[in-house]
Amino acid sequence: MELVCPAGTPAALRAAVDAGAHTVYCGFADETNARNFPGLNFSREEMAAGVDYARARGARVLVAINTFPRAGAQAVWHRAMADAHRAGAHAVILADPGLIAHAAETHPDLRLHLSVQAAAANPDAINLYAEAFGIRRVVLPRVLTVEEITAINREIDIETEVFVFGGLCVMAEGRCSLSSWATGLSPNMNGVCSPASHVAYAETAGASEARLGGYLIHRTPKGGPAPYPTLCKGCFTAPATETAAAQTGHIFEDPVSLDATELIPKLQKAGVTALKIEGRQRSRAYVAQVVRAFRAAVEAAEAGAPMPSGLLAKLTEGQAATTGAYAKTWR
Numbered sequence: 370m371e372l373v374c375p376a377g378t379p380a381a382l383r384a385a386v387d388a389g390a391h392t393v394y395c396g397f398a399d400e401t402n403a404r405n406f407p408g409l410n411f412s413r414e415e416m417a418a419g420v421d422y423a424r425a426r427g428a429r430v431l432v433a434i435n436t437f438p439r440a441g442a443q444a445v446w447h448r449a450m451a452d453a454h455r456a457g458a459h460a461v462i463l464a465d466p467g468l469i470a471h472a473a474e475t476h477p478d479l480r481l482h483l484s485v486q487a488a489a490a491n492p493d494a495i496n497l498y499a500e501a502f503g504i505r506r507v508v509l510p511r512v513l514t515v516e517e518i519t520a521i522n523r524e525i526d527i528e529t530e531v532f533v534f535g536g537l538c539v540m541a542e543g544r545c546s547l548s549s550w551a552t553g554l555s556p557n558m559n560g561v562c563s564p565a566s567h568v569a570y571a572e573t574a575g576a577s578e579a580r581l582g583g584y585l586i587h588r589t590p591k592g593g594p595a596p597y598p599t600l601c602k603g604c605f606t607a608p609a610t611e612t613a614a615a616q617t618g619h620i621f622e623d624p625v626s627l628d629a630t631e632l633i634p635k636l637q638k639a640g641v642t643a644l645k646i647e648g649r650q651r652s653r654a655y656v657a658q659v660v661r662a663f664r665a666a667v668e669a670a671e672a673g674a675p676m677p678s679g680l681l682a683k684l685t686e687g688q689a690a691t692t693g694a695y696a697k698t699w700r
Contacts (some may be wrong), residue, residue, distance in 0.1 A: 370637055371668055373431070373530060374660045377409040377649035379640060382419045384653035393423055394431040395649065401449040402433045402485060404649040405560030417456040429459035431473065435484035436560050437465045437656025447471060453477050462486075462508065462555070473502045482506040482530070486557055492524035500526045502642045506530055508645065511537060511627070512694045515635045522640035530605050531636060533629040534681070537602075537622055537693055547600035551582035563599045570595065596624040628681065628690035630663070633670045642690035655684060 371542055374390035376382035385393045394448045396402025403578035411419060420430045432453035438446040446468055453461050460480035463469045464487045485508040496506040502519075506528035509518060513531075522529055534668035548556040548562050567582045572591070579587040579598040586598035596602065602624040609615040629636070633644065644667065646659055663681040669676060 370633070370670070371530075371642060372603055372660070372663055373643050373645045374663075375535075375646055375649040375651065375656060375698075376419070377404060377406075377651065378653065379411065379419055381649075381651070381653040381656045382430075384657040385660050385686075386423050387526070388428050388657040388660035390428055390660050392429045392431060392459070392643070394433055394645075396417065396433040396435075397449050397452070399445065399449070400439075400558070400560050401446050403434055403435050403484075403556060403560045403562075404433075404579055405436075406565070406650060413452050413456070424457070426439045430457075431460050431462055431482065432456070432458040433484070435462050435464045435486050437486075437558050438468060441604065443467070443471075447475075450476065450479075460505070463696045466502075469504070477503075480505050480527055484508055484510065485510055485532070487579070491519075492521050495521065495527065498679040499525065504640065506545050508532075514638055515632060515695055517634070518641065523621055528642035529640065530607045530645050531629075531641050532627060532645035532647055533633065533636075533644045534593060534663065535627055536623075536625050537691070545601070548581075551584050551600060553582075553640070562611060563597070568598055584614045599624075623691065625691050626684075627693045630666050630678065631674055631676050631679075632692060632695055633666055639669050 371391045373394055374385040376395040394419060396404060396410050398412060401651055423430050434446060434449045443618060450461060450472055452643040454476050460482050462482045462484045463472060464484035469481060471480060479493050479503060481490055482502050484517060488510050489498060490510050492514060504527060508530045508603045511532050512700050545556045545562060551568040552564055554561040554564055557688045569580045571578045576588050577589055577591055577595050578585055580596055581598040581600060586600060586603035587596055589595050599659055601621045602619060604618060606622045607615060607620055611644050624655045648656060662685050666676055
């Protein structure tokens with residue numbers, strides 16, 4: 370299976386390729402990609418150089434243009450598409466139907482991948498994108514079990530890519546209203562989820578508080594680990610109902626990371642083409658270590674050998690991991 374790895378900087382791209390990535394995905398330093406943070410992403414010159422570096426070593430580069438264009442500003446996204454094509458990208462990753470239509474019409478020789486932000490989670494939706502626009506691969510949302518992925522692959526003729534490591538997103542992919550409400554910046558239009566500029570920490574009597582956009586997200590004992598204040602992984606109180614007592618905790622999603630290493634053989638049997646690692650905001654050292662571990666896991670799967678385990682425990686959020694929706698234990 371193809372290993373698709375993150376690169377938030379040119380240094381991370383080189384680290385991923387050198388560590389064994391088959392494919393690297395990255396974005397331009399603007400609002401056209403969903404990881405639009407200061408200090409991250411690529412200039413046009415850096416993107417072209419990154420593509421050349423990867424290609425010379427047998428790897429490919431995908432350019433994420435996966436936010437939704439603002440009304441009246443489509444030209445910004447159209448220019449990003451043309452620049453990715455000019456740089457020699459293997460494919461572009463898109464979410465907005467209008468932008469996909471533009472790409473199919475303007476750059477008919479450019480390979481198109483459907484972003485996870487399009488939230489295409491059933492064969493009818495996927496086949497529509499494939500038939501209408503020539504989409505070649507779909508990145509499946511992190512809400513499907515292995516059995517559901519198997520069923521989808523039986524009914525479609527394009528490639529599927531799934532997440533196997535990194536951050537979780539509990540919302541319908543790319544439609545995170547919580548962060549937009551708290552900060553005024555939309556993850557799926559501005560590319561900023563829980564922006565650092567809106568984060569504040571404070572020490573109170575016996576506790577540390579983390580806020581996002583002025584809203585209290587976490588209160589942890591002094592000296593305890595203070596997670597980054599992402600709303601979907603914040604602590605909430607659910608009132609009592611007729612069948613359940615009131616509870617306070619991580620009701621939407623625990624602050625842990627996805628690690629589906631153990632499921633790679635099942636994903637292989639399900640017909641998955643590519644395994645995706647999340648982490649464009651991570652350091653090049655993190656990227657290199659994760660890529661090496663998953664390259665070993667992919668090669669073990671190809672050889673029918675057992676999956677390596679425990680290699681990445683220290684790199685997971687809160688040093689804890691989950692198989693997430695693949696198991697859907699919450700059902």
